[in-house]
Amino acid sequence: MSQQRPFYVIINNFAGGGRTRQTWLQLVPILQQRHLSYTENFTQAPGHATKLAYDLATKYHTTTAESPILLVLGGDGTLHEALNGLQQVPDNPIPLAYIPCGSGNDFARGVGITTDPQQALAQILAAQKPLTLDIGRCNDLQQHTVSYFSNNIGIGFDANVVHITNRSVTKKYLNKYHAGSLAYLASLVKAFFSQKAFPVTVTADGQQRQFKRGFVVTTTNHPYFGGGVPLLASASVYNHHLDLVIMERVNVFYFILLFAMMFRQWHTKMPPVHHFHVRKLHVQTSAAEYGQADGEDLGKRRFDLEFSVAHQDFWFVPNK
Ligand SMILES: Nc1ncnc2c1ncn2[C@@H]1O[C@H](COP(=O)(O)OP(=O)(O)OP(=O)(O)O)[C@@H](O)[C@H]1O
Incomplete structure (x- = not known):
């Protein structure tokens, strides 16, 4: 063609x-x-x-x-x-x-x-x-809607960052100076202190697991979130799987350590971090939390989401 x-x-x-x-x-x-x-x-x-x-x-x-x-x-x-x-x-x-x-x-x-x-x-x-x-397909069992994502859907901390950033005047100001990622950074601090631990239930490969102290609960289609943070380097748009990363709430010093470790991909070996690599996934929260889809604010609510892999034809030659 x-x-x-x-x-x-x-x-x-x-x-x-x-x-x-x-x-x-x-x-x-x-x-x-x-x-x-x-x-x-x-x-x-x-x-x-x-x-x-x-x-x-x-x-x-x-x-x-x-x-x-x-x-x-x-x-x-x-x-x-x-x-x-x-x-x-x-x-x-x-x-x-x-x-x-x-x-x-x-x-x-x-x-x-x-x-x-x-x-x-x-x-x-x-x-x-x-x-x-x-791409990811998300069946929202609370809202009775189906939507798709190219990047990720997150509940908790990253969604809180999106929520704060989208409302911030700093984002507009920083964007003018080509420093949009800095806007995320400024929101990180605020979101960290406002985001409490929350219970989350995950069903993957027929097994149910519960986490009492969810903090980052992000299902991703490729490695990056939040303007270049490598959430999971092994995530790929070619492997017909989605990756869920759960990070439990830790204190600010531990969080900074985990964040720094992300850039070497050592975070997944740490006890508060859990990783699922699956074709299908069910994620439920019992309390109202912030959600985001590809950086778009989903608001604060209870989430009951079924994830699966879908496909989209693109038109470009990827850089190696
Ligand atoms: N005419 C418009 N007026 C106001 N907002 C618009 C208009 N057209 C689109 N939008 C909204 O602009 C928002 C921002 O767009 P987009 O996410 O593509 O840019 P960004 O936030 O700068 O980039 P990124 O998501 O990569 O950080 C989207 O939520 C979109 O719905």
């Missing part, structure tokens, strides 16, 4: 502190030089990328015409929205291309997409066929 397929472009100008429009304007001449056709769509509100992707997938689901490639310019949240729009139309022919323009950009880091927009476009233009990657 050729790369002459047109691009249907979704641009979130609110990602990464508002630089996405400029990024897009840098890329347009490259598409024009190559005589590639594109239609541009700027998101008008949160959730709009889901609607745009859903409408596109619906349109091409029933036609034999060659479908466009859905090119997303935004952060992990915009990618999450577009992915969920596509996944609502089973067996649609639209592959997903992505140029990271967010503050965290964990998906790009996790699958080998450079954060340099021109090089990321080069990775897309070098592709000759779709690349099928694992």
